Amino acid sequence: MNFKNKVVVVTGAGSGMGRELVLQLIAKGAHVAAVDFNETTLKETVALVNSSISKISLHVLNVADTEAVAALPEAVISAHGHVDAIINNAGIIQPFVRVNDLSFEAIHKVMDVNFFGLLAMTKAFLPLLLKRPDAHIINVSSMGGFLPVPGQSVYGASKAAVKLLTEGLYAELRETNVRVSVVFPGAINTNITANSGVHMELPKDMNPKDYKTLDAGKAAQIILEGIERNQLHIYVGSDSKFMNFLYRLAPTFATNFIAKKMRGLLG
Numbered sequence: 001m002n003f004k005n006k007v008v009v010v011t012g013a014g015s016g017m018g019r020e021l022v023l024q025l026i027a028k029g030a031h032v033a034a035v036d037f038n039e040t041t042l043k044e045t046v047a048l049v050n051s052s053i054s055k056i057s058l059h060v061l062n063v064a065d066t067e068a069v070a071a072l073p074e075a076v077i078s079a080h081g082h083v084d085a086i087i088n089n090a091g092i093i094q095p096f097v098r099v100n101d102l103s104f105e106a107i108h109k110v111m112d113v114n115f116f117g118l119l120a121m122t123k124a125f126l127p128l129l130l131k132r133p134d135a136h137i138i139n140v141s142s143m144g145g146f147l148p149v150p151g152q153s154v155y156g157a158s159k160a161a162v163k164l165l166t167e168g169l170y171a172e173l174r175e176t177n178v179r180v181s182v183v184f185p186g187a188i189n190t191n192i193t194a195n196s197g198v199h200m201e202l203p204k205d206m207n208p209k210d211y212k213t214l215d216a217g218k219a220a221q222i223i224l225e226g227i228e229r230n231q232l233h234i235y236v237g238s239d240s241k242f243m244n245f246l247y248r249l250a251p252t253f254a255t256n257f258i259a260k261k262m263r264g265l266l267g
């Protein structure tokens, strides 16, 4: 997709990769419907945009609220006239505990935002996207969506569901005008832990140098370039690319490798 003059909906636009996606989309000449449930940070994103260049609309909304999501297309159409792409980027992690210690409340919260919210967005916008000459659905999964990370098993399950859903959409929409991409970020430098209401302390014996993170702006750049190339799979960061390779080559070895590396997080 060439973003010039396209209308793109971005969820999770108030922080991290979502904010960077908005700013870079605007720089590429797109019009953006920016969605987040955090009104304060969403307004901060909008304030960073030079609105004389492109049009940006602001939508305060919880993607896990099915009724609110069903009403969103109308709001976007009334702001922009049509919609060409959606980037389902909003997401949260789970508390860093084993499944045995994870409450059903926390489990439902993660699935409601990461999977059902993304699915509701997709179903709300797909009928409109099918009417456009060149449309795109982009769903943000995670490296944890193909590789198990201890202490994030339900988060991983929600992101694996996003992966398969998106690949299924790709197969179903192959002969339409709607392109489909799934994004697998590795470790990216954002506030996702605090934004998810999760407390995490790096154990003392962990060397922060072993846990390099990618800048959110660089991550957004890789994502947008992947969309411009109509890539189905977009791997973000050398960790995601390497672990994808390793997991395909030797899944059990890769699982044990990450389990050992992340062992300290579980206490």
Ligand SMILES: NC(=O)c1ccc[n+]([C@@H]2O[C@H](COP(=O)([O-])OP(=O)(O)OC[C@H]3O[C@@H](n4cnc5c(N)ncnc54)[C@H](O)[C@@H]3O)[C@@H](O)[C@H]2O)c1
Binding pocket: 011, 012, 013, 014, 015, 016, 017, 018, 035, 036, 037, 038, 041, 061, 062, 063, 064, 089, 090, 091, 092, 093, 113, 117, 140, 141, 142, 143, 144, 184, 185, 186, 187, 188, 189, 190, 191, 192, 193, 195, 196
């Ligand atoms: N940061 C990482 O290392 C990493 C790695 C892999 C995948 N991801 C995924 O990338 C996406 C973006 O993450 P990020 O790191 O930029 O996080 P972030 O916390 O910086 O940004 C996420 C934004 O989504 C918003 N949000 C959360 N739940 C919402 C809801 N129910 N409705 C509307 N808005 C909501 C938050 O308010 C926040 O502004 C997420 O889907 C995340 O799972 C992140």
